[in-house]
Amino acid sequence: xxxxxxxxxxxxxxxxxxxxxxxxxxxxxxxxxxxxxxxxxxxxxxxxxxxxxxxxxxxxxxxxxxxxxxxxxxxxxxxxxxxxxxxxxxxxxxxxxxxxxxxxxxxxxxxxxxxxxxxxxxxxxxxxxxxxxxxxxxxxxxxxxxxxxxxxxxxxxxxxxxxxxxxxxxxxxxxxxxxxxxxxxxxxxxxxxxxxxxxxxxxxxxxxxxxxxxxxxxxxxxxxxxxxxxxxxxxxxxxxxxxxxxxxxxxxxxxxxxxxxxxxxxxxxxxxxxxx
Amino acid sequence: xxxxxxxxxxxxxxxxxxxxxxxxxxxxxxxxxxxxxxxxxxxxxxxxxxxxxxxxxxxxxxxxxxxxxxxxxxxxxxxxxxxxxxxxxxxxxxxxxxxxxxxxxxxxxxxxxxxxxxxxxxxxxxxxxxxxxxxxxxxxxxxxxxxxxxxxxxxxxxxxxxxxxxxxxxxxxxxxxxxxxxxxxxxxxxxxxxxxxxxxxxxxxxxxxxxxxxxxxxxxxxxxxxxxxxxxxxxxxxx
Numbered sequence: 001x002x003x004x005x006x007x008x009x010x011x012x013x014x015x016x017x018x019x020x021x022x023x024x025x026x027x028x029x030x031x032x033x034x035x036x037x038x039x040x041x042x043x044x045x046x047x048x049x050x051x052x053x054x055x056x057x058x059x060x061x062x063x064x065x066x067x068x069x070x071x072x073x074x075x076x077x078x079x080x081x082x083x084x085x086x087x088x089x090x091x092x093x094x095x096x097x098x099x100x101x102x103x104x105x106x107x108x109x110x111x112x113x114x115x116x117x118x119x120x121x122x123x124x125x126x127x128x129x130x131x132x133x134x135x136x137x138x139x140x141x142x143x144x145x146x147x148x149x150x151x152x153x154x155x156x157x158x159x160x161x162x163x164x165x166x167x168x169x170x171x172x173x174x175x176x177x178x179x180x181x182x183x184x185x186x187x188x189x190x191x192x193x194x195x196x197x198x199x200x201x202x203x204x205x206x207x208x209x210x211x212x213x214x215x216x217x218x219x220x221x222x223x224x225x226x227x228x229x230x231x232x233x234x235x236x237x238x239x240x241x242x243x244x245x246x247x248x249x250x251x252x253x254x255x256x257x258x259x260x261x262x263x264x265x266x267x268x269x270x271x272x273x274x275x276x
Numbered sequence: 277x278x279x280x281x282x283x284x285x286x287x288x289x290x291x292x293x294x295x296x297x298x299x300x301x302x303x304x305x306x307x308x309x310x311x312x313x314x315x316x317x318x319x320x321x322x323x324x325x326x327x328x329x330x331x332x333x334x335x336x337x338x339x340x341x342x343x344x345x346x347x348x349x350x351x352x353x354x355x356x357x358x359x360x361x362x363x364x365x366x367x368x369x370x371x372x373x374x375x376x377x378x379x380x381x382x383x384x385x386x387x388x389x390x391x392x393x394x395x396x397x398x399x400x401x402x403x404x405x406x407x408x409x410x411x412x413x414x415x416x417x418x419x420x421x422x423x424x425x426x427x428x429x430x431x432x433x434x435x436x437x438x439x440x441x442x443x444x445x446x447x448x449x450x451x452x453x454x455x456x457x458x459x460x461x462x463x464x465x466x467x468x469x470x471x472x473x474x475x476x477x478x479x480x481x482x483x484x485x486x487x488x489x490x491x492x493x494x495x496x497x498x499x500x501x502x503x504x505x506x507x508x509x510x511x512x513x514x515x
């Protein structure tokens with residue numbers, strides 16, 4: 001149904017567009033709302049107990065670093081792992097296809113917390129029982145918690161992203177692949193030059209949302225004693241017996257993180273031409 | 277290693293932990309169903325606020341969904357749990373009751389519902405927007421009250437558009453109940469951890485719990501797919 005109410009204006013120069021979107025944002029009621037919010041923030045800062053903040057600042061930065069490290073590494077590794085998962089589901093031989101599909105279903109059908117605890121408590125204690133593993137170079141790492149946290153975050157991201165990539169692979173128009181074949185490209189070359197880049201291209205818009213979701217999954221690693229941002233805040237709460245201040249601080253930090261990530265991802269998305 | 281697994285640990289009666297697991301599973305389902313239902317109610321209100329509300333209400337709904345979507349569920353749940361119980365306690369003390377303790381199930385449902393509501397708002401808003409404007413205008417032209425328009429036209433007409441997103445939200449709700457284990461609710465994940473820690477049989481219990489979650493997911497998936505097919509009767513595939 002054509003929407004006649006909306007007239008698409010010509011795009012003005014970007015500077016005046018920014019100015020206009022700013023004036024469009026600051027309507028009278030919004031100015032009042034922002035003032036109320038600022039007042040509430042000021043009251044929070046004045047009336048609540050923030051004396052713990054300077055002492056814990058170095059640890060909070062460290063925790064933030066671990067959170068970001070967990071996010072970036074699990075997203076990169078998970079994405080790399082998602083590609084074979086998707087490809088196996090689309091073109092793989094039947095047993096492989098079945099295997100990839102059931103992997104995705106199982107990971108997506110059970111809570112991440114349960115998986116993490118299974119890997120940390122179950123796998124961690126199982127690995128310790130083999131002297132062969134205790135001898136290897138990997139053991140000093142496997143005794144710590146973070147490999148299990150990173151592993152389960154990666155697996156989970158791979159499963160969700162694999163499902164999206166599967167849809168992206170099947171969504172590439174048949175005509176493009178047929179055109180590539182008609183040019184005499186081999187199947188491998190068709191895949192490398194057309195099918196794969198087009199699928200990644202189609203999956204890109206959802207990637208931003210998935211990364212935000214992954215950021216929101218990272219505090220779970222605190223439950224297996226990885227000292228990320230959330231774990232540091234938990235420590236603060238235990239030390240100071242404060243209920244609200246640390247949690248509100250945490251909410252503020254995550255709001256900023258999500259905001260920065262969203263802007264960053266949107267900028268990156270705008271760099272990719274979106275030819276359909 | 278695996279031949280030593282003792283399946284009798286999963287027995288329903290006292291020495292086995294199967295009963296505790298099933299009880300936790302039931303609790304999880306209760307929490308998920310309650311939280312999901314509350315989330316739908318909040319979502320309908322939020323979607324209507326975003327579409328038809330005044331400027332202030334619209335912006336407030338926007339802030340609500342923004343916060344819900346930007347902050348980890350675990351943190352939100354902790355915050356809602358403490359704020360909720362604190363407010364309830366203070367309210368009850370103001371009314372003269374003392375030593376009041378909020379029921380765990382209610383608190384859990386509230387916490388999950390508030391988180392679900394933020395996502396449901398977005399899903400339902402999109403679904404309501406997909407209804408051809410003329411249908412709602414026709415209902416208004418018949419002299420229906422706004423509430424009647426909602427129950428007779430808007431909600432039934434948006435259902436097929438909302439179902440894929442809402443089905444996804446149900447999956448998230450069932451898995452989000454596991455996060456309540458961190459706060460200390462005795463639902464399936466926490467029961468599993470207790471059973472596993474007591475018997476040192478981590479794999480057995482975690483796999484059993486995983487199977488329970490997976491069964492719930494697969495069964496409700498099949499049910500939702502059937503319901504979606506039913507709700508989409510008469511709609512063209514492209515819409």
